[in-house]
Amino acid sequence: MKFSKLVNFFKNPHGEKIQRLKERYQELDELSNVAVKIGDGAAYRSLQAEMREVFFDYLTAIVVDSIYSLVPHVIIICIISLKWPTVTLPLVNWEISIFAGYFVCYISYYLSKGILGFLKSRFSSKNALLSAESHIINE
Structure with a gap:
């Protein structure tokens, strides 16, 4: 059981954080739409500011997750290139x-x-x- 959790962590280390940020962004978007419907400008501006913060956190988590997914490939290329620098x-x-x-x-x-x-x-x-x-x- 612990081994599968470890494998899942290495496979998708920021998956839970990304999902949580995505859900929070969608929630803020819905609240923002409600603020527009009721005409509350202050709430709308506040929600938009928080949406920007959540969005940038979401993008950061995706970029970091992408870098984590590239690391094994870089390691594999380095190991293979030590033995065979070129392929015919x-x-x-x-x-x-x-x-x-x-x-x-x-x-x-x-x-x-x-x-x-x-x-x-x-x-x-x-x-x-x-x-x-x-x-x-x-x-």
Whole structure:
């Protein structure tokens, strides 16, 4: 149980703080809208000032979280580059730096993951539609 908490912390160290700030910002936005509806200018200005503070805290937490997510990749690149500073592409026989190779692999992984997810959702919705149509035709 403690190990999973540790893994979740390293995976998303500021997730709870980001979520809390996002919810607070939405709450302040709703209160600000109410202040506009009732015509309370002082409350509106006060809420807008607090919204700015919460928004900048939210942005700061997102930037710090992004930096934390980049650190493992930098460490991996450094470790790999100690052994292999360049990589040779097999088909074209080009040598590229390990940083460029890692970056291309990283981008390719997430692009293929996104494309496969899109295709999977696309085909599953078509299959659901076809099965619904065949069920209606059979009845």
